[in-house]
Amino acid sequence: MKNFQIIRALSSGSAVTNISKEKEAMFIAGGTNLVDLMKKNVVAPDKLVDINGLDLKKIEFLKGKVSIGALAKNSQVAEDASIKEKYPLLSLALAAGASQQIRHMATVGGNMLQKTRCSYYYNTDMPCNKRTPKSGCGAIGGSNRMSAVFGASDSCIAVHPSDMCVALAALDAQVLVEGPKGKRQIKFTDFHRLPGNTPEKDNTLDNKELITSVEIPDNNFTKNVHYLKVRDRTSYAFALVSVAVALDIKNNTINDVRLAMGGVAHKPWRLTEAEEFLKGKTISEEIFRQAANLSMKGARGYGDNDFKITLGANAITEALTIAASK
Structure with a gap:
């Protein structure tokens, strides 16, 4: 693993400022995906901005919606009594994800940003356009049992691995982010991208933007x-x-x-x-x-x-x- 610097942010603004100073910098929260990628040298940031100290862990039931902080743990959201009552689909999807230990560490924002689990992406000896653009897609013509059947391209046939995100897409969620240009809101169904010719771009975030929360509108899907x-x-x-x-x-x-x-x-x-x-x-x-x-x-x-x-x-x-x- 490459040597790196780590700093702890005390506010969303300082987190965005710190990550904007260097090209090879990344946010870290639970680290359940990022640390694995760093160990395998799939990603090698010069700096990590630790955002665990930010006030982004709350689940707030507001008029007409629920707001879930980006640092809320997957297990915290899945086990919340009001989430189970008002948004049971989200609770079910979260409970189906990973292991209990990982759900206790993984965050909502991190879950959204996790990388594909394609074996070619994780193996730096194999071609992967997502990891190294224009190197080829090993899964096409290779081992592709887990691969996509919708929305794929000649550049990439990988799939997004999240369970939580499937429920959030179904429930018309919105993603709130903050970056150097200010705050904005993204429809959840527009947040992740199809591969096209740029499979290295997983989502519509600017690489210096921070997810602050996810909002789900009230609905009648409770039974x-x-x-x-x-x-x-x-x-x-x-x-x-x-x-x-x-x-x-x-x-x-x-x-x-x-x-x-x-x-x-x-x-x-x-x-x-x-x-x-x-x-x-x-x-x-x-x-x-x-x-x-x-x-x-x-x-x-x-x-x-x-x-x-x-x-x-x-x-x-x-x-x-x-x-x-x-």
């Missing part, structure tokens, strides 16, 4: 929700495919719906076309199957991950069925 995570082992494994479902059901009819997938794209994959299809429909297995098939329209496998297309449709059908039965 018929489910987060389904299909993985190789139940304990501490990333999703092959995951599905976040939130239904607002009245008299056996779907009044409103939110639907998103994980493990299938470079960003959480919101299924807006299927949502529109389901609105106003009477609950039935056939309707759910039709929505699932519609959701997987345009999916493309790369060999080892071809099974994700069938798995994705089955997972959506199952997740909708479970959510509707609650």
Whole structure:
């Protein structure tokens, strides 16, 4: 691991100022992803700005929304009684992520910024356009069982690994950030990027901007929700495919719906076309199957991950069925 300097920021403003002074500087909070990357020499910052002392850990229930500080721990949010009551989909998704030990260290902001878990990205002896632009994508034509079936490009077929982010995309969250140019707000579905020709750019943040909080608007999705995570082992494994479902059901009819997938794209994959299809429909297995098939329209496998297309449709059908039965 390369030698680096570490400083502790006492305010959001000082954190942004300190990171703006050097090109090779990064924020660090829980460090559950960043430290791994530094150990493997995938990233090698000259300076780390420790933001753990900032007042960004609160969960505040405000008029019409909840505000979750970027430094709130994943376990803190998942176990919060009011989150479980008002935003149960988020709690379920967080509880499905990583291990209990990691959830006690990982932060909301860090979860959003975690890097892909593609084996080619982590192996510095292999080509990876995300790690080293224009070096090639080893997963294309290589081992790609975990790779994307939506939104990929000739430059990258990696997937975003977060469970929490799938729920936040489904719940129309907003990301609040602060940087040298001031504060701004980003729709969660616009926060992460598809790879295109620049897969090294994971999101729409300026590299000197700091996530300060995430806001979720109030909704009626408090009962018929489910987060389904299909993985190789139940304990501490990333999703092959995951599905976040939130239904607002009245008299056996779907009044409103939110639907998103994980493990299938470079960003959480919101299924807006299927949502529109389901609105106003009477609950039935056939309707759910039709929505699932519609959701997987345009999916493309790369060999080892071809099974994700069938798995994705089955997972959506199952997740909708479970959510509707609650």
